[in-house]
Amino acid sequence: MLNTYVVYVENKPGVLTRVASLFRRRAFNIDSLTVGRTEKPEVSRMTITVDADHDQARRIEANLYKLVNVLLVENITNAPAIVRDLAMIKVAATHEARSHVLELASVFRARVVDVAPDSLTIEITGAEDKIDGLLEVLRPYGVLEMVRTGIVAMRRGKSSSTASATSPDHDVTEEDVSHSV
Amino acid sequence: MKDKTSIPGKSMTGASILWECLEREGVQVVFGYPGGAILPAYDALKHSKIHHVLVRHEQGATHMADGFARASGKVGVAVATSGPGATNMVTGIATAMLDSSPIVCITGQVGSKLIGSDAFQETDITGVTLPITKHNYLVTHASEVARTIREAFYVARSGRPGPVLVDITKDAQQTTCEFDWEAAKPQLPGYRPDLSPEPKEYEQALELIHNSKRPVILAGHGIIISGAMQEVREFAERAGIPVALTLLGIGAFPAAHPLNLGMMGMHGEAWVNHTIQEADLLLAFGMRFDDRVTGNLKTYASNAKKIHIEIDPAEINKNVKVDVPLVGDLREVLHELLPKVESIDRSEWLDSIDKLKGDAAVRDIQNLPDSGHLYAAHVINDLWRETRDGDTVVVTDVGQHQMWEAQYYKHEKARSLITSGGLGTMGFALPAAIGAKVARPEAEVWVVAGDGGFQMTLCELATIVQENLKVNIAIINNGFLGMVRQWQEFFYERNYAATPLLNPDFAKLGEAYGIRSMTVTERSQVVPSVRAARQHDGPVLINFRVEQEDTVYPMVAAGASLHEMIRRPSKIVETADDE
Numbered sequence: 001m002l003n004t005y006v007v008y009v010e011n012k013p014g015v016l017t018r019v020a021s022l023f024r025r026r027a028f029n030i031d032s033l034t035v036g037r038t039e040k041p042e043v044s045r046m047t048i049t050v051d052a053d054h055d056q057a058r059r060i061e062a063n064l065y066k067l068v069n070v071l072l073v074e075n076i077t078n079a080p081a082i083v084r085d086l087a088m089i090k091v092a093a094t095h096e097a098r099s100h101v102l103e104l105a106s107v108f109r110a111r112v113v114d115v116a117p118d119s120l121t122i123e124i125t126g127a128e129d130k131i132d133g134l135l136e137v138l139r140p141y142g143v144l145e146m147v148r149t150g151i152v153a154m155r156r157g158k159s160s161s162t163a164s165a166t167s168p169d170h171d172v173t174e175e176d177v178s179h180s181v
Numbered sequence: 182m183k184d185k186t187s188i189p190g191k192s193m194t195g196a197s198i199l200w201e202c203l204e205r206e207g208v209q210v211v212f213g214y215p216g217g218a219i220l221p222a223y224d225a226l227k228h229s230k231i232h233h234v235l236v237r238h239e240q241g242a243t244h245m246a247d248g249f250a251r252a253s254g255k256v257g258v259a260v261a262t263s264g265p266g267a268t269n270m271v272t273g274i275a276t277a278m279l280d281s282s283p284i285v286c287i288t289g290q291v292g293s294k295l296i297g298s299d300a301f302q303e304t305d306i307t308g309v310t311l312p313i314t315k316h317n318y319l320v321t322h323a324s325e326v327a328r329t330i331r332e333a334f335y336v337a338r339s340g341r342p343g344p345v346l347v348d349i350t351k352d353a354q355q356t357t358c359e360f361d362w363e364a365a366k367p368q369l370p371g372y373r374p375d376l377s378p379e380p381k382e383y384e385q386a387l388e389l390i391h392n393s394k395r396p397v398i399l400a401g402h403g404i405i406i407s408g409a410m411q412e413v414r415e416f417a418e419r420a421g422i423p424v425a426l427t428l429l430g431i432g433a434f435p436a437a438h439p440l441n442l443g444m445m446g447m448h449g450e451a452w453v454n455h456t457i458q459e460a461d462l463l464l465a466f467g468m469r470f471d472d473r474v475t476g477n478l479k480t481y482a483s484n485a486k487k488i489h490i491e492i493d494p495a496e497i498n499k500n501v502k503v504d505v506p507l508v509g510d511l512r513e514v515l516h517e518l519l520p521k522v523e524s525i526d527r528s529e530w531l532d533s534i535d536k537l538k539g540d541a542a543v544r545d546i547q548n549l550p551d552s553g554h555l556y557a558a559h560v561i562n563d564l565w566r567e568t569r570d571g572d573t574v575v576v577t578d579v580g581q582h583q584m585w586e587a588q589y590y591k592h593e594k595a596r597s598l599i600t601s602g603g604l605g606t607m608g609f610a611l612p613a614a615i616g617a618k619v620a621r622p623e624a625e626v627w628v629v630a631g632d633g634g635f636q637m638t639l640c641e642l643a644t645i646v647q648e649n650l651k652v653n654i655a656i657i658n659n660g661f662l663g664m665v666r667q668w669q670e671f672f673y674e675r676n677y678a679a680t681p682l683l684n685p686d687f688a689k690l691g692e693a694y695g696i697r698s699m700t701v702t703e704r705s706q707v708v709p710s711v712r713a714a715r716q717h718d719g720p721v722l723i724n725f726r727v728e729q730e731d732t733v734y735p736m737v738a739a740g741a742s743l744h745e746m747i748r749r750p751s752k753i754v755e756t757a758d759d760e
Contacts, residue, residue: 010371014319018311025312055498062495068316068336071371 002031003057004083004153007046007064008038008071015069019046022067028052028060032150043071047152080156086123086149087131088113092142093120101141108134119144191361195323196225196354199287202330203231205362208258210619211287212236212245216262217302219289221354234619234648237640239266241612243273243344244638246284248616250277251599252574252624254408256337257284257616263291264302267348268309272606274344275313279603280429281406283342285333293321293350306348315343321350323358327365335367340374341493342406376494377509378517385505386488387521393462393486395530396422399445399474402429402602403467403492405595409512410434413466416515421527423534425453427468428587429602436591442534446474447737448584451746452537454737458744459533460485467491467511470500471603476743490514551704557582557657557727561629562589563707564655567715573597573625574617578610578634581663584733586629608637611654615641618650625653625715632658632684642694645720653714654696654722656687659729667732671747691722698722 009015016035023030031049038045052060057075064073093101098120105112105122108130114121122138124131128151135143193201199222203211210232215223226233236242239261246257261270267288277284291300307317316336318329326349333345390396404413410433417424417440424434425445434441442453454476457463463485468474475481478500487503489496490511497506507514561582564575575590576599577583583600592598599617601609610630618626628635635656645652666680691698697717701710701724714721735746 014307017308021311055502059495059497059499062493062497065371065373066493066495068369068372 001051001053001077003050003052003060003075003077004081004151005046005048005050005061005064006074006076006153006155007048008073009044009046009067010069010071011037011042011044012069015044016046018067018069019048019064022063023048023050023060026060026063028056034150034152036152047150049151074155076153076155081153082156083127083151083153084125085128085131085151086125087135088121088123088147089135089138089143090114090119090121090145091138092118092144094118097141101138104134104137110134191359192357193360194221194225194355194357195320195326195349196221197228198323198326198358198360199330199349199354200225200229200231201360202327202362202365203258204229206330206334207255210234210249211258211260212242212249212616213260213287214239214242214262214266216264216266216289218263218291218351219260219266219287219349219354220262221351222260222287222289222349225354233260234615234644236612237643238638239269240273240608241615241638241641241644243270243284243286244276244606244609244612245616245619246286247273247277247280247282247609248576248599248613249620250282250284250342250616251280251613252596252617253620254406254596255283255620256334257282257620258287259284260287262289262302263306263348264304266302267306268304270346271309271313272604272608274310274346276601276604276606276609277344278313278315280601281342281402282344283337284344285330285337286344286346288346288348289354290319290348290350292352294352296321296350306346310346313344314346315341317346317348319348319350320353323353323356326353327360327362328367331365332367332369336369336372340372374492375510376492378507378514382505382507383517383521386507386518389462389486389488389505390420390464391523391525394527395460396420396462396464396527397442397456397460398422398424399427399457399463399465399468400424400430400433401427401466401468402433403490403511404430404433407467407492407511409467409515410595412512412515412519414438415519416522419519419524420522421525421531422464423456423531425449425457427471427474427602428600430468431587431598432592432595435593437593440531444587446471446743447476447739448588448733448735449474450588451735451748452534452539454743454746455537456534457482457485458742463487465489465491465503469493469496472500472739475500476737476741476745480742480744482743553703555702555704555707555725555727556731557585557659557725558589559704560655560657560701560707560725560727561585564627564629564711565590567708567711568625568627569593571625572621572623573627574599574614574621575627575629576600576610576614576617578628578630579605579607580631580634580665581659581667581731581733582629582631582657584664585657588733607631607634610634611638612641612644614652614654615644615648615650618652619648626651628652628654630654630656631663632656632660632682632687633662635687636684639690642691642696642722646695650720651718652720654691654720656722656724657727658684658687658724659727659731660684661729663731664733666730667736670730670732671736671738687722687724691724696720696722698724700724700726702726
């Protein structure tokens with residue numbers, strides 16, 4: 001099954017290589033990996049999705065912790081979380097097709113970010129399956145180019161992982177969990 | 182010196198800070214080889230009390246640091262220049278990584294402005310060694326040297342130990358900055374070497390132990406690293422549990438102890454492997470269920486519950502699924518368990534193991550008639566008889582002689598056998614023995630190496646002479662890459678492709694280095710030659726010309742079940758008789 005990890009690492013040169021190299025070396029197959037800044041300048045945050053069974057998933061976590069620069073690892077696969085992917089899709093949109101494409105984009109709450117005589121570029125943010133859905137309905141018109149960021153994820157509610165980035169024993173309580181808005 | 186330099190604000194070069202920090206970490210000796218990018222550090226060595234051992238190849242420096250670490254339990258240090266100097270260290274670093282040996286490797290790097298330009302002798306050594314170090318660093322400023330060295334030593338020796346590489350650019354060595362030891366404390370917010378089990382897990386473990394009728398302790402290298410020899414002994418004695426050893430666990434539990442079964446695994450004795458297969462509980466103490474000890478995982482100890490005491494959480498359930506993991510330092514975990522372990526009479530189980538031994542347990546190759554042939558097992562067994570009473574360290578290479586050493590040299594004490602287990606690095610023995618002798622000058626150090634592996638690092642004979650080290654060298658010379666030949670005999674229809682060796686006269690070679698050397702071809706000469714070597718003040722090399730096509734038995738073929746052993750054919754009576 002697909003596991004989603006949120007990994008906090010020290011913001012130092014080479015840390016991304018260390019994490020990526022670990023997955024390669026242990027033959028764990030990365031599905032997606034994103035990395036970016038956090039509210040703390042000394043901490044970077046990765047969202048990694050990996051296809052792994054239960055035992056593998058636990059070992060991935062243990063192996064990540066073996067990296068000296070890794071601060072905190074959370075497997076949020078089964079936790080209430082907001083998961084977002086961003087895609088830009090360039091669709092062939094001739095004069096006749098244009099209104100259909102615009103209509104589809106609005107149904108998916110996607111935005112048109114570039115208009116050219118023969119194409120439209122649509123930006124969509126959401127869970128992966130929502131983007132997959134838009135992609136599927138756009139395909140008949142001709143997808144010229146597509147790029148996706150890979151997912152970023154965050155637990156729901158007030159619980160904050162970075163607060164406990166130096167104390168691994170943080171547990172989320174029931175009150176921490178909020179609901180989709 | 183310390184008083185002067187501990188004054189905050191004192192300005193020093195990165196090179197001087199390096200040696201100052203090594204001294205403060207307790208380093209008295211380093212093993213190294215100079216070159217362009219590390220020259221500033223070598224220049225600054227003149228102000229340091231640290232002794233530098235000049236090696237003949239950087240691989241040797243890493244094995245020496247490794248041997249030093251394994252003999253003493255302290256961190257070993259190797260130094261090399263950039264590029265080829267650094268890449269020559271790779272094999273030694275990987276060796277230390279797989280056997281959890283704490284070493285710190287310091288390499289010079291081209292100037293920070295040149296990094297990435299493919300400059301002369303530039304190699305991305307932190308990139309190269311990333312998967313074979315516990316951690317590594319690239320230092321580009323003198324101001325980073327002190328903290329990095331402190332962190333490197335802390336990471337190398339804490340938790341599950343391992344190699345750490347510190348790559349220091351030439352300009353970081355040359356430029357000056359303020360040195361303040363106190364301010365350079367390690368800052369490793371994500372590093373947690375000190376885990377300990379939950380109370381519930383202890384209870385679960387105790388329940389399994391007390392309910393077990395046929396338990397076995399699997400004693401690994403972690404016992405020695407943790408210093409838990411006494412605790413393991415108390416545990417085994419109190420609970421009446423027999424102990425099987427991994428190759429690297431040899432010495433963790435006394436060979437002569439009635440509960441010691443001997444080495445397990447591919448070349449373990451039949452009764453040891455049968456005991457494991459028949460057990461209802463395995464207590465894995467600081468070992469990692471390597472494929473060489475488990476054989477086929479599907480059939481491995483299939484009726485046994487498993488308790489795994491291990492400091493590295495990533496080892497839990499890696500190869501073998503365990504019922505109760507106790508993640509923590511073995512010694513501390515055993516301290517917690519010991520008062521609660523009940524004394525249980527397991528004589529029935531111990532008697533049944535004795536029956537498994539059959540004739541094999543009472544064999545004694547020394548008592549077999551001299552057939553005129555010289556067998557490696559004889560040499561090693563005689564060496565043991567002669568050196569058993571002293572503080573002896575045997576350092577082996579890799580191959581047949583290594584397995585015979587494990588079978589026929591009875592180790593009573595920890596850190597008395599040093600061998601490359603995980604990586605199986607040929608060429609390890611000679612340099613590692615140099616490191617061991619430097620770490621423990623009072624100990625009697627013997628190299629036991631094959632003719633193949635010996636030739637991989639024999640250049641270090643010069644280091645032995647230059648350092649005036651009393652190291653004795655036993656070459657088990659069968660004119661073959663013996664273990665590979667054995668596999669070819671068993672699994673490749675005796676097609677001895679590329680395994681026969683045309684060797685130099687090792688005794689003449691030794692003499693050329695100024696080392697007293699002799700050649701032994703008959704059994705009757707073994708003991709006299711060992712005695713002569715021990716009596717001689719300087720290093721001695723003995724070339725034992727042994728039976729060419731001898732075989733290590735028993736053997737579990739790679740991938741076979743642990744109880745499916747290739748046993749000794751009855752014709753070969755010289756080595757044993759456990760049919």
